Amino acid sequence: MNLSIVIPLLNEQESLPELHQWIVTVMNKNNYTYEILFIDDGSTDESWNIIEKISTENPNVKGIRFMRNFGKSQALHAGFAKAKGDVVITMDADLQDSPEEIPELYRMITQDNYDLVSGWKKKRYDNAVTKNLPSKLFNWAARKTSGVYLNDFNCGLKAYNNTVIKNIEVSGEMHRYIPVLAKNAGFNKIGEKVVQHQARKYGESKFGMDRFINGFLDLITIWFLSKYGKRPMHFFGAAGVLMFVIGFISTGFIILLKLIKLYSGFKTILVTENPLFYIALTAMIIGSQLFLAGFLGEIILRTKNNEERYKISKEVNL
Numbered sequence: 309m310n311l312s313i314v315i316p317l318l319n320e321q322e323s324l325p326e327l328h329q330w331i332v333t334v335m336n337k338n339n340y341t342y343e344i345l346f347i348d349d350g351s352t353d354e355s356w357n358i359i360e361k362i363s364t365e366n367p368n369v370k371g372i373r374f375m376r377n378f379g380k381s382q383a384l385h386a387g388f389a390k391a392k393g394d395v396v397i398t399m400d401a402d403l404q405d406s407p408e409e410i411p412e413l414y415r416m417i418t419q420d421n422y423d424l425v426s427g428w429k430k431k432r433y434d435n436a437v438t439k440n441l442p443s444k445l446f447n448w449a450a451r452k453t454s455g456v457y458l459n460d461f462n463c464g465l466k467a468y469n470n471t472v473i474k475n476i477e478v479s480g481e482m483h484r485y486i487p488v489l490a491k492n493a494g495f496n497k498i499g500e501k502v503v504q505h506q507a508r509k510y511g512e513s514k515f516g517m518d519r520f521i522n523g524f525l526d527l528i529t530i531w532f533l534s535k536y537g538k539r540p541m542h543f544f545g546a547a548g549v550l551m552f553v554i555g556f557i558s559t560g561f562i563i564l565l566k567l568i569k570l571y572s573g574f575k576t577i578l579v580t581e582n583p584l585f586y587i588a589l590t591a592m593i594i595g596s597q598l599f600l601a602g603f604l605g606e607i608i609l610r611t612k613n614n615e616e617r618y619k620i621s622k623e624v625n626l
Contacts, residue, residue: 309341309342309343309392309393309394310340310341310342310393310394310395310414311335311340311341311342311343311393311394311395311396311397311410311414312342312343312345312387312391312392312393312395312396312397312470313331313342313343313344313345313397313398313399313410314345314347314384314387314388314391314396314397314398314399315327315344315345315346315347315387315398315399315400315401316347316349316380316383316384316387316398316400316401317346317347317348317349317351317355317383317400317401318348318349318350318351318355318377319351319352319353319355320351320355320401320402320510321351321353321354321355321358322510323401323402323403323510324346324355324358324359324362324401325358325362326403327401327403327407328344328362328366328369330403330407331344331407331410332366333407334407334408334410334411335368338411340414342368342393343368343369343370343391343392343393344366344368344369344370345370345371345372345387345390345391346359346369346370346371346372346401347371347372347374347383347384347386347387348371348372348373348374349374349377349378349379349380349382349383350374350375350376350377350378356371356373356622359371359373359624360624363624363625367625369624369625370390370623370624370625370626371622371623371624371625371626372386372387372390372620372622372623372626373620373621373622373623374386374618374619374620374621375618375619375620375621376619378618378619379480379481380481380483381478381479381480381481381482381483382478382479382618383618384398384478384483384486385477385478385479385618386618386620388473388474388478390626391470391473392470393470394418394469394470395413395414395417395418395467395468395469395470396467396468396469396470396472396473397410397413397414397465397466397467397468398464398465398466398468399464399465400464400465402510403506403510404505404506405427405464405465405503405505405506406465406503406504406506408504409427409465409501409503409504410467412501413425413427413465413466413467413501414467416467416499416501417467417468417469420499421497422467422469422497422498422499423468423469423471423472423490423495423496423497423498424466424467424468424469424472424486424487424490424495424497424498424499425466425467425498425499425500425501426458426460426461426463426466426487426498426499426500426501427460427463427464427465427466427500427501427502427503428458428459428460428463428500428501428502428503429460429463429503429505430459430460430502430505431505443460443462446461446462446527447459447460447461447462449527450484450485450488450527453527453528453531454485454487454488454491454527454531455491456487456488456491456498458487458498458500459500460500461484461485461487462484463503465503466486466487468490469495471495472490472493472495475493475495476489476490476493477489480529482529485527539606540601540602540605540606541602541603541605541606542602543602544598544599544601544602544605545598545599545602547595547598548594548595548596548597548598548599548600548601548602549595549599550595551591551592551594551595551598552591552592552595552596552599553595554588554591554595555587555588555589555590555591555592555593555594555595556588556592558584558587558588558591559585559588559589559592561584562579562582562584562585562588563579566579
């Protein structure tokens with residue numbers, strides 16, 4: 309099979325028939341063998357009924373319905389697990405991503421041998437203050453932190469070699485950082501393509517300003533996991549030892565100073581009246597806690613079980 313089109317969605321009943329027809333037109337024009345995987349992330353409108361109807365008309369359409377809203381990352385994880393195409397395309401269901409981009413993305417994966425190609429919405433039709441400016445700041449921070457030099461991490465239109473999606477774990481809210489996850493997994497040929505961005509035709513965006521705050525927090529998480537995810541003691545242990553040593557040296561200095569003053573006949577104060585005593589005590593306590601956190605992290609890492617991150621209520625054509 310040439311292509312798997314993975315489409316996570318939430319309450320997109322108006323756009324689904326049009327999107328399906330648009331994709332099918334592109335597939336037929338290029339003679340691709342394909343499957344379309346709609347992942348309904350807990351929609352409360354008629355989205356699932358429309359997916360079921362489309363799937364009866366087109367056996368290449370498959371669907372997964374979550375019992376409730378679990379998030380885009382979990383939807384992509386479910387779609388990736390089922391995808392069979394040599395090339396996997398992800399796109400949003402709101403018609404802002406154009407299926408006309410698929411042939412070039414497919415060519416870049418199959419002929420130019422990219423592992424992953426990310427779309428870049430160079431010209432956007434979103435609000436400049438609430439979306440465009442925060443997006444630019446977010447992408448700048450992501451580039452500097454991750455070392456993956458893409459202009460648009462948030463673009464939902466991406467193409468993957470099937471090997472990539474089978475070797476990465478998309479969890480939490482990490483869908484923004486799939487290129488980083490791919491790089492950390494050893495896939496280094498990551499490209500970018502300028503894609504057409506279209507104004508939203510139906511409904512409203514499901515994402516607010518909080519996604520950028522969450523995005524920055526996730527960025528810190530993925531930076532930590534990429535460096536210390538397999539060896540938390542290297543981070544917490546080193547920080548703990550440093551803090552403990554600072555506290556220990558400070559304590560030694562306080563005691564030495566006290567003894568010198570006593571034997572020299574100078575007036576002394578109680579150790580507990582010395583501000584440095586509390587700094588030393590705090591540093592030693594924090595150091596011990598960080599060291600313990602490293603041990604606990606190592607134990608959790610070695611004993612954790614992969615728990616189910618979402619619940620599927622229905623499937624069609626799978």
